[in-house]
Amino acid sequence: MEYLYPGGLPKAMTFSYDDGQVYDRRLVKLFDEAGFKATFHLNSGNLGKRGFVTPEEVGTLYQNHEVACHGVTHRHPLQMTREEWLREVWQDRRALEALTGRIVQGMSYAFGEYTPAEVDALRAMGIRYSRTVSNTGHFGLPQDFMLWQPTCHHNDRLLERADKFLHTPGYEKMPLFYIWGHSFEFDRENTWDLIVQLAEKLADAKDIWYATNGQIEDYITALRSLRQSADGRLLYNPTAQTIWFTTDGKLRTVEPGTMCVL
Structure with a gap:
């Protein structure tokens, strides 16, 4: 027996982008045109500030994608009291749920930092997954979604990895291509063409499930519950x-x- 993704598809791809800066507008447009799905981790306390998307547009801008937590103001997890950190996450979740009308259950760790106690606290707060910044370079599924390691940052041999993903050997079951980054990096480094080239390789593939982080977690958790x-x-x-x-x-x-x- 071999398990597959929804629709009987053998592969999946997901994206994860942090901070909610104004460059998300262009990135969302590119993703929508390609049919890609992404999770955008927002700092609710920064929304509306210079350089960030506004609270009013969150519900519509990301309507085809997922909104998840990143801390109210992107404070460093290891430079706060435990109480401050708990509020940073809980208030972020509440604010984003109010803006989107959805249940927010995902997160990425600010600065990629966390402690085991914080991971346990997140579980208690209803967070079901959280992305780290430790790239694996491969397409395996995570053992623990609270310590989710992506495949690569978009600056890390993205197109080369896309080719490898297209030609994963048959013994690699349910490969997942997980790409992360920050939209401002495309503008700062003038690399917007990366997404265009990625779309040329991977958009409209008949064997890939394009999904948000949350959709991946939901499905794999259900599969593991059989x-x-x-x-x-x-x-x-x-x-x-x-x-x-x-x-x-x-x-x-x-x-x-x-x-x-x-």
Whole structure:
């Protein structure tokens, strides 16, 4: 048996961009034109300040993507009291939920810094995943979504890695290409053409699921929650997600709340 992404797709790609600066407007437009999906980690306390998107546009600008936490004002996690840090995350989540009308359950660590105690606190606050800045260079799924390591920053051999992603060997199951960065870097370094070239390689691919960080976490967590009988013949899905897989070369699904015979 081989598990697949929604729609029976073998590969997935996601993006993660931090800070919510005005360059997100151009990046969102490029993503929308390519059909890519991204998660934008915002500092709610900086919205409306010079160089940042406004609170009023958050709900519409990112409507095809996901909004997630990055701390109210991007303070360094290791330079605050525990109480300050807890408020930094909790207030950010509340503000972003008010602006988007959605449940915000994702995050990226400001400056890539965190402690084990902070990770535990995030879980208690309802955060389901958080991105680090430790690049793996590969396309594997994370063991722990609270310590999610991306494939690469967009400045790190992006197009070369895209070619490798297109030609992942068959033994690499469910490859995930996870790209992160900051939109202002494209403007500062005059590298906007990177996204255009990436789209030329990867947009409209028939074997790639374009998803937000949250959609990836939801699906993989549901997949890992499946229950199987000791003899491997019965598969039960206790979640609200349809899970896709193949057996004997046939594409199948196990629907929410149902059991199937393998």
